[in-house]
Amino acid sequence: MSKLIQRLISLGVDLSTKKALKSALRILGLKPDNIDKLYMELKNDIHKDEFRNIHPNEKIIFLPQCLRNSKKCRAKLGKFGYECVDCGNCKVSMIKKEAEALGYRVFVVPGGSMVYKIMKEFRPKAVVGVACIKELAMALDEVRIPTQTVELARDGCLDTDVDADEVIHVLKNGAKTT
Ligand code: SF4
Numbered sequence: 001m002s003k004l005i006q007r008l009i010s011l012g013v014d015l016s017t018k019k020a021l022k023s024a025l026r027i028l029g030l031k032p033d034n035i036d037k038l039y040m041e042l043k044n045d046i047h048k049d050e051f052r053n054i055h056p057n058e059k060i061i062f063l064p065q066c067l068r069n070s071k072k073c074r075a076k077l078g079k080f081g082y083e084c085v086d087c088g089n090c091k092v093s094m095i096k097k098e099a100e101a102l103g104y105r106v107f108v109v110p111g112g113s114m115v116y117k118i119m120k121e122f123r124p125k126a127v128v129g130v131a132c133i134k135e136l137a138m139a140l141d142e143v144r145i146p147t148q149t150v151e152l153a154r155d156g157c158l159d160t161d162v163d164a165d166e167v168i169h170v171l172k173n174g175a176k177t178t
Helices: 002-011 018-028 035-052 091-102 112-122 133-142 164-173
Strands: 059-064 076-078 081-083 105-109 126-131 147-151
Touching: 002 018, 002 035, 018 035, 018 133, 035 126, 035 133, 035 147, 059 091, 059 112, 091 105, 091 164, 105 112, 112 133, 126 133, 126 164, 133 147, 147 164
Parallel strands: 059 105, 059 126, 126 147
Antiparallel strands: 076 081, 081 105
8 A cells, every 4th residue: 555655645646635535546547445544544644744743742642432441441421531540441541641651632532523622622733543444534534733543453333442552653653654
């Protein structure tokens, strides 16, 4: 996928939205297997340098509430999402500790509307998003600041999973594009 990403970027076509990407692919006669994934990786690549140059104090990471342990989680839903109490029964706690140590604000969100509410309230300069690929592709069409995203390793409505090492790598360095 990275060769295709480099080719698309080098052609200088409008890749700002999924619709624009689809048009570019149609003109070039290309049919990638997963356009949402291509769109996500493209945005990660385009935004990576800008993202790295913004201090973590000005960044937010959004984690999906479905990462919580549905049977054991003790987090309560507050004004800005679920308030993790670090019980250690899911990866939220580990990622949150790493992110906060770096300077990020961390939010565990129940959905897209909460993301936009938090963005309006805290006005970050860049964001990291963890979600299923469909949610990420939708959010990337709306968010106008540098983003880095990580797709869930196992999606669904409950007890999802993510590669925590990958998320922590993104927090520190931006997403890998290979
Ligand atoms: S670590 Fe946090 S989010 Fe995960 S189950 Fe415990 S309280 Fe809930």
